[in-house]
Amino acid sequence: MKSHLIWKLLIGLGLIAPAMLVTSCKPRGDAGPKGASGGGMTIQNKGSDTMVNVAQVWAEEYKRVNPQVDVEVSGGGSGVGIAALIKGTIAIANASREMKPEEIEQAKKNTGKEPKEIIVGYDALAVYVHRDNPINEITNEQLAAIFAEGGKVTKWSEMGLRIPGGGDDIVRVSRQSSSGTYEFFREHILNKKDFKLGSRDMNGSKEVVELVASTPTAIGYSGMGYNMPGKVKMLKVAPKAGQPAVEPTVANTLNKNYPIARSLQIYTLGEPQGELKKYVDWILGDAGQHVVEKSGYVPLPPEKRRK
Amino acid sequence: MTDAPENNFTATPLIRKRLRQETMAKWIFFGMAAAMVVPLLLIIGYLAVRAAPSLSLEFILDVPRRGMTAGGIWPALVGTIYLVFLSLAVSAPIGILAAIYLNEYARDNWFNRVINLAVLNLAGVPSIVHALFGLGAFVYAARFGYSIISAALTLAIMTLPVIIASTREALASVPPSFREACWNVGATRWQAIRAVVLPNAISGILTGVILQVSRAAGETAPIMFTGAVFFKAVERGDLFPYYLDEQCMALSMHLYTLSTQVPGVMESIPYATAIVLLGSVLLVNAMAISLRVYLRTRKKW
Amino acid sequence: MNNLPPETPAPAGSAVRGVKRPAWARVGERILEGLIYVCGFSAIVFVLGIFAFVLKEALPIFARESFSLTQFLFSDQWYPTSELNKRYGVFAMIAGTGAVTLLAMAIAVPFGIGAAIFLSEFCGPKLREALKIIIELLAAIPSVVWGFIGLSVMSRLIMQYTGAPVGVNVLNGGIILALMSVPIIVSIGEDALKAVPDSYREAALALGVTKWQLIRRVLLPAAKNGLLAAVLLGVGRGVGETMAVLMATGHAVHIPHSVLDSVRTLTANIAAELGEAPAGSDHYRVLFLTGVLLFTLTFGVNLIADLVVRGIKKR
Secondary structure (H helix, E strand, C coil), X not given: CHHHHHHHHHHHHXXXXXXXXXXXXXXXXXXXXXXXXXXXXXXXXXXXXXXXXXXXXXXXXXXXXXCCEEEEEECCCHHHHHHHHHHCCCCEEEECCCCXXXXXXXXXHHHCCCEEEEEEEEEEEEEEEECCCCCCEEEHHHHHHHHECCCCCCEHHHHCCCCCCCCCECXXXXXXXXXXXXXXXXXXXXXXXXXXXXXXXXCCHHHHHHHHHXXXXXXXXXXXXXXXECCEEECEEECCCCCCCECCCHHHHHCCCCCCEEEEEEEEECCCCHHHHHHHHHHHCHHHHHHHHHCCCECCCHHHCCC | CCCCCCCCCCCCHHHHHHXXXXXXXXXXXXXXXXXXXXXXXXXXXXXXXXXXXXXXXXXXXXXXXXXXXXXXXXXXXXXXXXXXXXXXXXXXXXXXXXXXXXXXXXXXXXXXXXXXXXHHHHXXXXXXXXXXXXXXXXXXXXXCCCCHHHHHHHHHHHHHHHHHHHHHHHHHCCCHHHHHXXXXXXXXXHHHHHHHHHHHHHHHXXXXXXXXXXXXXXXXXXXXXXXXXCXXXXXXXXXXXXXXXXXXXCHHHHHHHHHHCCCXXXXXXXXXXXXXXXXXHHXXXXXXXXXXXXXXXXXXX | CCCCCCCCCCCCCCCCCCCCCCHHHHHXXXXXXXXXXXXXXXXXXXXXXXXXXXXXXXXHHHHCXXXXXXXXXXXXXXECCCCCCCEECCHHHHHHHHHHHHHHHHHHHXXXXXXXXXXXXXXXXXXXXHHHHHHHHHHHCCHHHHHHHHHHHHHHHHHHHHCCCCCCCHHHHHHHHHHHHHHHHHHHHHHHHHHCCHHHHHHHHHCCCCHHXXXXXXXXXXXXXXXXXXXXXXXXXXXXXCXXXXXXCECECCCCCCCCCCECCHHHHHHHHCCCCCCCCHHHHHHHHHHHHHHHHHHHHHHHHHHHHHHHHHC
16 A cells, blocks of 8 residues: 555654764764864854854854864854853854953853953944935934933934935934844943833844935944945044044054944853864964954954964 | 526616625625735745846855855755754654544543643744743753754744644544444454554645644744854755754744845845745645645545 | 544454454553553643743742832833843833734734635635635745845835835734734634535525625624634734744834834844843843743633634534
8 A cells, every 4th residue: 555655754754863863963072162172073153243244254264274173153142142151052152242240250150161251353333324314423422312211312403414305303223132232332322321212123233234224314333344335324433522533444443543443252161272272263363364354344453363 | 696687587776786796795805815815926926036146056055155145055954954854753753643642532521622722822822932942941951052952842842733733634534434444343443543544644644744844944933042053164065964962054044144144145145045945835835735635636435 | 523422432442352462562552552642642741831931931030129010011111231220111012012913913804804705605616726725825934034025025115105214114014914814814714604504695595685795794793703713813823923023023112103113022022132131130031921921912812712613613
């Protein structure tokens, strides 16, 4: 009978899967945070959405340098990565903000190891508007008035601007609260005050810029690596009214003239060892830094690199 | 029964008005039915047109390149296959046995009504709640970590109701007289099920399994927090790139990250990813449907 | 539920007298039947397990003095990571879920029920088969694909035709959700209409009514419970949907004033923030509490729908 064949198929399927499970679970040193010895291993890497693309290209390129090592990259936000590091479920947390003291404390308590911070590059947090918006520079205070809870500015006309094509209400584009970009902006622009509710909180750095590109009345912040030239404008930012506004460029980031620049870092549990150390060294070397530069961020100056 | 009035009686204005009403109603309802068909075709058509520049065999076989802005979707496709098969291996046996219980063994009492209600509600639990459960139960409590196993188990529980429902339907379509005939020659309940009920229902069960494949392949939320990653470096064409205690890429997740997080992607790539995902899901579904239609024509009772 | 009448005697426990089956066969059968029973009960275990687990993760939040359930449910202040004053109010998200689901139902219910009427009353068997297959395929489109369509196709259309500054909003999410929940409304609605006895139709037609009158005066009243169940299941689908609304509604914590406002739904809120808070933190627990809220909501809706359907079957 024909149905016998189907039976066998089903049973076969039922047998194959557990077999897969058994055979493929433990052929290699336990992956992840404990670090592996020798041959093939997997490095789990999670965190900042700002850095996820850089991390992805690192993983892609490193596969060519060392095919034995698999690097897994996921985003979710700096908070997600740090939370996972505290849990001990990953090897590298990418973060576009620094770990808070209580987070370091928790990590020590949970895993018995001290998180190690390694700066891998810099990023200027650019303020983006639609290309038709006549505004060219903005001050920290203005940004706070637009974004912070209790801030008074809700219309472009209140800043003396008219948006071509009509529309006056400012569409605030922000990030979800697990984002390091969100926290950095809150700390440095809003002075730790909270955001005004009602902003569009995007889940990815790219979404912010894309929404600004399609909305003439929008203003948003995102890493300078996400620029879409010709569709959006990056504003010059002045720390205070009256002071000169500074453009987000590589030079201005490195000499700290640009007011909202930050370091990008990765965290490991304890001093990296073995394959993990090789990977981190590669990231800090010329090849890894070249990736940082090509992704639109600011690489480490040559004297800080490793060979 | 809706025939126009016969010639031997003249329609009064009232009747004519009513008939007009009827025709109008018919067309309105037809329009409403059509309004569901048209979007499906429009959507697929539009996506396909936008995807066209990238769609090729190469796109499927290649790995993502240059920071996922070029290249293909191979690792995501393989990851989805891993997740689907593993979840299937868990939920198909449980689901089929559960359906056998519900249809062949369970009597109509309050306890089994509660089971039925549970199946129904399991189908209604929001996918994000499954994700919460998967994260808490498999990733943290069971210590599987973020891994294919965690994700597949979460998917398995989520798709269980699909397979229970369709297997039950298949079993219920086997006439009771078949079983009675078996029992009358002294077969036990299980013997009757094995000898008569299952062989007659097997194709229907298979339909359910196929439907489950399509459901599992498309889900994103439950795997996002349990085992799917943004990127993993995989060799081109590698058939077994993942170990089960690692995380994997998945098509649905890939589409989500491509459209929200990766800058400078070639315009057509997200569309092509959507088309591959949509195409495989619809293809699998179409298979299940044609199997069912074929069965219905073949049935002898 | 059982296609044997309950009074049918259970078949004999062993084979025909005289023919002894080998012991292993009998034991094997027992074991297998045991397994079948266990699997049969598994659905309950899973549902209870999910609820218990999510609840267990959420409960410790009530021990915090700073947390109040009233504030959680009725405040629109959502500042889970604030450094000055953490506030957990999901009212804006409840409003967002409500608005999107309401709009989706306003679109999907008339169309869904209209289509169900067309399928069961007007259409020939061939066309009906074809339409039902298409509806089934519509139901199979993954939610992330819907989200992608909302984000990349619908949002552009909406900006173009309404002049809204942002294309991802209640309208976008509502239309997408409507398309997603229409199949379930059609298939349950059609079942409900089919369940109306033919004798009702024949009696009405014999009185010389037109089809429209038949539908309005006879079928709709007779099938109203089934149609209600269809709508409820559609609502359940809408409330629980995650990826599509995450991508299509704009994700703003904001009580909407018009369909062109961006909102955030309960499901999208969890999806965006889950995992961020270290397990065990207040934020983590509040997200699980939101999960409990969602579970209860969909459970209630499904339960009512089931009771309504069961009521019909009894009659």
